[in-house]
Amino acid sequence: MTRAQEIFSVKNRQKITWVLFLLPAVIMYLVFMAGPLFDSLRLSLYQGEGYNPTTFVGMQNYRDLFTNPLWREKFFNAFTNTCIFFAIHMLVQNTLGLLFANLLSSEFRGRNFFRTVIFAPATLSVLVTGFLWTLILNPNWGAVNKAFIAMGLREFALPWLGRENLALPVISLTSVWQWVGMPTVMFLAGLMGISDELLEAARIDGASEWNIFWKIKFPLLKPVIGVVAILTFVDNFNAFDVIYAMAGAKGEPSYSADLLATLFYRTGIAGEHPVGIPNMGMGAAIATITFAILMSGVLFWLYFSRKQATE
């Protein structure tokens, strides 16, 4: 063997070692995650009952979803509701998170306690949170209405989950209650990274805390805000458990809390009244559209965060 061949074979052997290290992870990830995700694209071009839709129909499922009044109404209702659900998280959850983080970034007694408490609900199951709040919001015996009545505010003792215009915002706020710890902790980490000297210098120059927040902290937090925004987007465009627990698989009352994920579940998995048989092709079409929405959001974010980083 020449020396060149020897080096080649050693290199080759090294390559094979790396491939073996990667193989189990790649196989699991391909077979049980990436594969099914991409196969959903293909499945969305088929129709047929049960688990093996075999009739190729091209874009018919999508056409139905966008133009057939029966589907269109359901789809756009779920889409709009999902946008509202996301918007409430974006505005309320992340604003509260920023406020809490800003308060937690200074030194005072009990700071760790507050941080631990704010984050605690994030460790609960979403389902448990949802069920717990349906009991607390129960119009007859729930603690929320009891508290309102005790304060003499009987007009606020409403059937929170029973009204079409209330259910979705109330459920969104329940979810905010659970997840606000996430942006809080991320913003806190970002704030801790801002140099103390910079803030001290601004204070010595007589800047108010309000101005320091908006003129110094906020601009420096922009990358963190980007990460928080994209995570809020991905998590909430796909939310299911909290709706299932508080409004059922149909997003009741009368579909006012129906999200893309509950529509996907009813269409592709559970099967919807009156047929009762899952329509996998249509379910896959809904999943594919959700996928496309998420992808465009993520690419949009990547583009902007890159652009900002290079500026």
Added chain:
Amino acid sequence: MRLNKPQLLFTYIVLGAWSVIVLFPIWTLIVNSFKPQKQIFKDPFGLPETFTLDGYREAWNNGRFDLYFINTLIVTAIALGLILFIGSMAAYALAKWKSPISNFLYIFFIAGLMIPIRLGTLDLVRLIKTLNLQDTYWSLIPVYVAMGMPIATFVLTAFIKELPGEMFEAAKIDGASEWQVYSRIVLPLMRPALATVAIFNMIKIWNDFWFPLVFIRAEESRTVALGVSLLFGQYRTDWTRALAVLSLAAVPMLILYMILAREFIKGLTAGAVKG
């Protein structure tokens, strides 16, 4: 920074108010699960006047919670073990192998952080049927392992890249194989990162409701989350039992959280921190 008096007051009022909003529901959950129904309606906030374990007894006997706990434990433990093992092996190769293939695979794995696996559920249902795993808790394990790969490769690759390279070189010169370097040097050093990945996945898997809902019907295969949803439906009007069921699901995680708060917070936000 030190706060002046009004700032301190504002901080305490805001954080104190939110803490009440967080703790109050958890308090009502636990305290009312020990009260008879009538007393819950009469006094939903106070300590129980007559202490009862009926709710728990009923949930345990009727709902077979012992079984749900064991099932969930088995699924979580096996899935976590596999995630840590094959995830750390892959991460080692991704960090040390400089080639277009490994760069591509890294991005391929990381992309999964942003794309929820649930969107592939319909094909997973078909796949699980083909593998003849439907209605068993074994069906959950491969799905959870796949779901754990993005976070595992993301966190662990970043961690290995931070380790000083001379350490690996020295071992290699001494004749150690990649496997020996991985198992004897890298794995023990990686413990803090492995803990982060483990906690992240543990919370996700323990609390997952979607895949049990889709894959499992049979009582003997149910997980805690699935059991909770079915029992809660039955007990909707019997608050003592309903709250006992919810407490059974929530309390183990809450206790772990109280012991390991710092690690939990680090673990759950791992996906967001740039590696």
